[in-house]
Amino acid sequence: MTDTSAPRLKMPDAGLEQSRMMLDKARWAAARMQKLDRASVLRIADAVAKAGHAKAQSYAEQAVRETGMGVVAHKKLKNEACSTGLVDLYRHEDFVAPRIHADRKIVELPRPAGVIFALVPVTNPVATVYFKTLLALMTRNAIVLSPHPQAKGVCADAARTLAEAAKAAGAPDGVIQVIEAPTIPLIEQLMGDDRVDLIVATGGPAVVKAAYRSGNPAIGVGPGNAPVVVDDTADIKLAAKRIVASKSFDNSILCTNESTVLAFTTIADRLLEALKAERAHICSADECAKLRALLFTDTGFNVGMIGRDAEVIARTAGFNAPGAKILVTPVALVQPEEKLVREKLAPVLAFARVQGIDQALAAARSMMRKAGQGHSAAIHSKSEANVIAFASAIPALRVAVNAGCSLGASGFETNLGPSMTIGTGFAGGSSLAENLTPHHFVQFTRIAYNKEAGEVFGNYAGLDPLNLPKRTASPVSLAVDNSEQALRAELRKIILEELKAVLAA
Amino acid sequence: MFDYGHFRFESKQELFDKAIKFWNPDKTRFWQSVGVDLVIDRREGYFLYDMSGRRLIDLHLNGGTYNFGHRHPELVETLKGALDYFDIGNHWFPSVARAALSEQLVKVSPGMAYAVFAPGGAEAVDIALKSARYATKRRKIVSIIKGYHGHAGLSVATGDDRFTKIFLADRPDEFIQVPFNDIGAMEQALKGNDIAALIMETIPATYGFPLPKDGYLKACRDLCTKYGAMYIADEVQTGLMRTGEMWGWQAYGIQPDIMVTAKGLSGGIYPISAALLNEKAGGWLHEDGAAHISTSGGAELGCVVAHKVIEMLLRPEVKSNVATVTEFMRDGMVEMMQRHSDIFTGVRQKGVILGLEFGHSGENAVAVSRALYEHGVWAIFSSLDKRVLQWKPGVLLTADLCQEIMDRFDAAMPRARELLHAAKKMN
Numbered sequence: 001m002t003d004t005s006a007p008r009l010k011m012p013d014a015g016l017e018q019s020r021m022m023l024d025k026a027r028w029a030a031a032r033m034q035k036l037d038r039a040s041v042l043r044i045a046d047a048v049a050k051a052g053h054a055k056a057q058s059y060a061e062q063a064v065r066e067t068g069m070g071v072v073a074h075k076k077l078k079n080e081a082c083s084t085g086l087v088d089l090y091r092h093e094d095f096v097a098p099r100i101h102a103d104r105k106i107v108e109l110p111r112p113a114g115v116i117f118a119l120v121p122v123t124n125p126v127a128t129v130y131f132k133t134l135l136a137l138m139t140r141n142a143i144v145l146s147p148h149p150q151a152k153g154v155c156a157d158a159a160r161t162l163a164e165a166a167k168a169a170g171a172p173d174g175v176i177q178v179i180e181a182p183t184i185p186l187i188e189q190l191m192g193d194d195r196v197d198l199i200v201a202t203g204g205p206a207v208v209k210a211a212y213r214s215g216n217p218a219i220g221v222g223p224g225n226a227p228v229v230v231d232d233t234a235d236i237k238l239a240a241k242r243i244v245a246s247k248s249f250d251n252s253i254l255c256t257n258e259s260t261v262l263a264f265t266t267i268a269d270r271l272l273e274a275l276k277a278e279r280a281h282i283c284s285a286d287e288c289a290k291l292r293a294l295l296f297t298d299t300g301f302n303v304g305m306i307g308r309d310a311e312v313i314a315r316t317a318g319f320n321a322p323g324a325k326i327l328v329t330p331v332a333l334v335q336p337e338e339k340l341v342r343e344k345l346a347p348v349l350a351f352a353r354v355q356g357i358d359q360a361l362a363a364a365r366s367m368m369r370k371a372g373q374g375h376s377a378a379i380h381s382k383s384e385a386n387v388i389a390f391a392s393a394i395p396a397l398r399v400a401v402n403a404g405c406s407l408g409a410s411g412f413e414t415n416l417g418p419s420m421t422i423g424t425g426f427a428g429g430s431s432l433a434e435n436l437t438p439h440h441f442v443q444f445t446r447i448a449y450n451k452e453a454g455e456v457f458g459n460y461a462g463l464d465p466l467n468l469p470k471r472t473a474s475p476v477s478l479a480v481d482n483s484e485q486a487l488r489a490e491l492r493k494i495i496l497e498e499l500k501a502v503l504a505a
Numbered sequence: 506m507f508d509y510g511h512f513r514f515e516s517k518q519e520l521f522d523k524a525i526k527f528w529n530p531d532k533t534r535f536w537q538s539v540g541v542d543l544v545i546d547r548r549e550g551y552f553l554y555d556m557s558g559r560r561l562i563d564l565h566l567n568g569g570t571y572n573f574g575h576r577h578p579e580l581v582e583t584l585k586g587a588l589d590y591f592d593i594g595n596h597w598f599p600s601v602a603r604a605a606l607s608e609q610l611v612k613v614s615p616g617m618a619y620a621v622f623a624p625g626g627a628e629a630v631d632i633a634l635k636s637a638r639y640a641t642k643r644r645k646i647v648s649i650i651k652g653y654h655g656h657a658g659l660s661v662a663t664g665d666d667r668f669t670k671i672f673l674a675d676r677p678d679e680f681i682q683v684p685f686n687d688i689g690a691m692e693q694a695l696k697g698n699d700i701a702a703l704i705m706e707t708i709p710a711t712y713g714f715p716l717p718k719d720g721y722l723k724a725c726r727d728l729c730t731k732y733g734a735m736y737i738a739d740e741v742q743t744g745l746m747r748t749g750e751m752w753g754w755q756a757y758g759i760q761p762d763i764m765v766t767a768k769g770l771s772g773g774i775y776p777i778s779a780a781l782l783n784e785k786a787g788g789w790l791h792e793d794g795a796a797h798i799s800t801s802g803g804a805e806l807g808c809v810v811a812h813k814v815i816e817m818l819l820r821p822e823v824k825s826n827v828a829t830v831t832e833f834m835r836d837g838m839v840e841m842m843q844r845h846s847d848i849f850t851g852v853r854q855k856g857v858i859l860g861l862e863f864g865h866s867g868e869n870a871v872a873v874s875r876a877l878y879e880h881g882v883w884a885i886f887s888s889l890d891k892r893v894l895q896w897k898p899g900v901l902l903t904a905d906l907c908q909e910i911m912d913r914f915d916a917a918m919p920r921a922r923e924l925l926h927a928a929k930k931m932n
Contacts, residue, residue: 008590009587010589012583012586017579028829031908174825
């Protein structure tokens with residue numbers, strides 16, 4: 001028998017079966033997690049965040065090594081922000097105790113989702129593992145992580161580190177688990193499994209669609225393609241600085257990164273100069289053509305170029321851009337047929353001139369028509385009128401103002417709430433319109449009193465479902481023997497019938 | 506009309522009539538007399554369906570036969586795959602399936618050297634007893650009063666009078682019985698230096714799972730060593746992760762010379778059992794390997810299934826699930842006992858093996874079993890101690906189903922109370 005021949009016996013898929021057992025284990029963990037009080041939940045979240053934070057650097061290195069994407073220093077920042085940073089941000093929110101709304105005569109009891117099946121993209125593997133896990137833990141859910149196959153090694157390592165920390169801090173066994181050998185058929189099977197309560201899908205459009213098709217509740221988000229307007233009121237130098245920093249952050253691997261600059265003609269040349277000063281390489285028409293050919297294949301973006309350094313991309317395309325942090329490709333046409341204005345998870349930024357705000361809106365809408373609906377946009381401006389005109393006219397659900405789009409729209413440099421999952425709303429094929437936060441992992445049972453003024457709302461202060469006063473449960477012995485009672489009833493019925501018969505005769 | 510293609514029944518009553526006429530009149534009538542009119546039809550996971558379509562949660566599991574539930578899809582697919590290639594096989598020859606399974610079993614059973622296969626537990630026990638007699642050149646066997654090791658020629662003689670006298674199969678001169686948990690009696694039985702083996706269920710199942718006292722099994726093991734007898738661990742109901750370890754003797758920290766596994770090894774879909782022998786007990790396999798023969802013992806189809814069973818049991822998720830179910834049942838039953846202390850008086854538990862005590866005498870568990878049956882849960886009383894209800898959750902029970910079981914248990918208790926009162930009145 002050669003090594004390549006199939007086994008002689010047909011066999012069940014042991015990997016799938018074992019993964020199903022993982023889901024059962026997660027269900028147990030979720031059930032037990034829901035019995036924990038807030039202090040225990042925070043203790044677990046803190047321990048997990050700390051363990052993640054301690055390995056932010058080494059996992060950043062490992063992720064870049066395994067996927068070939070992004071920048072170690074930036075990944076480290078994201079890992080830190082998505083570990084202790086995240087817990088500190090939500091520490092003061094209570095997802096455990098009942099919420100009493102005396103004015104509305106309503107009490108809300110938190111109901112965690114249960115088992116969350118979380119897809120982890122290749123672009124932001126460790127940060128997403130941290131992010132989704134901590135969101136799940138803070139809301140008392142169990143999580144099963146399903147990494148992108150190209151990032152499975154580092155994701156599994158990170159998940160194990162978090163799981164050990166969680167267990168040591170008193171979390172139930174199985175609260176954090178990871179699919180070690182993910183394949184597309186396996187993931188599709190598991191997404192459709194009844195044991196999953198909620199799918200959180202971050203990744204390509206195919207996987208997001210599959211999540212929604214699964215029949216289970218899902219939060220999936222669509223792709224980005226962010227326009228960034230720089231108008232004639234903007235601080236040009238600052239705008240250029242922010243755009244280059246954002247576009248080069250982790251080599252544009254966040255889906256919120258800028259795709260295309262829409263610069264007012266009056267300031268366009270100044271902006272180009274300022275970008276150059278920030279170490280942007282402004283490409284010639286020939287270089288643009290080379291990039292177009294390199295970055296876009298017949299089936300879409302060239303995945304081999306995702307998150308690569310600008311210099312590497314230039315070299316691969318066939319020109320040199322020594323020291324460049326990003327590559328700027330001036331384009332004449334801002335329409336989907338110009339490939340360079342599509343989403344680019346790489347430090348390549350299209351640059352177009354627009355006559356004024358109306359043309360900027362039209363251009364932004366045009367480029368987003370193919371991809372990026374419901375996602376992100378940015379504007380550098382001091383004109384509130386321009387900002388509101390832009391934000392109301394384009395199909396983006398978040399518009400970062402005077403901030404880099406990568407970290408602005410994803411909530412790190414704005415007050416949107418830092419998130420690795422950016423809701424793209426109905427327009428973007430998503431049930432979620434905001435940045436994913438812990439709030440999306442918990443629902444509520446609502447105790448609702450009669451509105452009538454005469455019906456007085458109860459006093460629920462201090463009542464904790466996890467620690468209710470002991471119900472005294474003395475067993476009640478049945479004093480009346482039911483079988484005898486039934487016999488008597490039967491006798492009574494017979495006598496009545498006899499009587500009726502006698503009377504009728 | 507119940508049309509099964511190969512045969513059909515007009516009604517459930519027709520089935521009862523034919524079962525009484527052609528199959529087993531006493532057993533059929535017994536269940537009717539205790540209010541359990543169950544004819545198991547479809548089955549899936551931990552659910553049984555009566556011919557009427559009524560669903561029952563199975564906590565009987567036939568002593569762990571359905572450890573993984575009924576027709577576990579992974580096992581069914583395994584057997585179907587095997588059926589496209591193998592059949593029972595030819596016992597005379599070495600076979601890939603038997604070699605693979607025996608290697609796997611020996612690997613998960615420290616101290617054991619060989620696996621000898623049989624179609625069921627009783628025959629495997631006979632192999633164990635014969636191997637001990639071979640190794641010690643002694644004839645006598647010691648077992649526990651109310652112990653249970655099956656119904657074959659030798660195994661039945663180790664058991665209760667009920668199963669021997671009727672067939673004139675009792676052999677009191679060769680088969681000695683001592684009370685459980687009585688180490689003095691055990692030494693008395695062994696000290697004549699003429700005992701081939703002590704055979705022990707690690708926790709006596711049919712007796713209602715009375716737990717061995719601390720150190721009892723260890724002391725028995727030591728006495729066997731001292732008096733030259735072999736220690737046979739009957740793991741038919743306690744093996745295969747039901748105590749939280751692969752074998753119950755591992756959970757109690759003892760080392761048998763021989764052990765027997767059956768029931769759950771079959772996955773509930775293809776009968777197979779095994780006696781595992783240490784080097785000394787397996788001596789006859791060198792001297793005359795055809796001294797014991799079984800045409801369907803170690804059938805290759807069963808070997809493939811059993812191999813999968815062991816593979817599944819070795820997954821860390823299973824061990825973790827057993828620990829979780831164990832904890833859930835412990836906490837749940839403590840709460841139930843507080844609520845129903847007038848009838849529910851005690852719990853015996855090791856892993857997912859539980860005996861629930863209802864009162865201190867009588868046959869109360871029969872009524873409780875019926876009340877649970879009426880509430881959609883099938884759990885059987887202990888044949889040899891009918892105040893104890895056997896409570897045998899499967900190793901893969903889920904969180905949701907465990908909660909449902911406990912809710913149904915709670916709901917059944919008033920009815921159990923009612924039945925017990927009625928029974929008292931009748932007496």
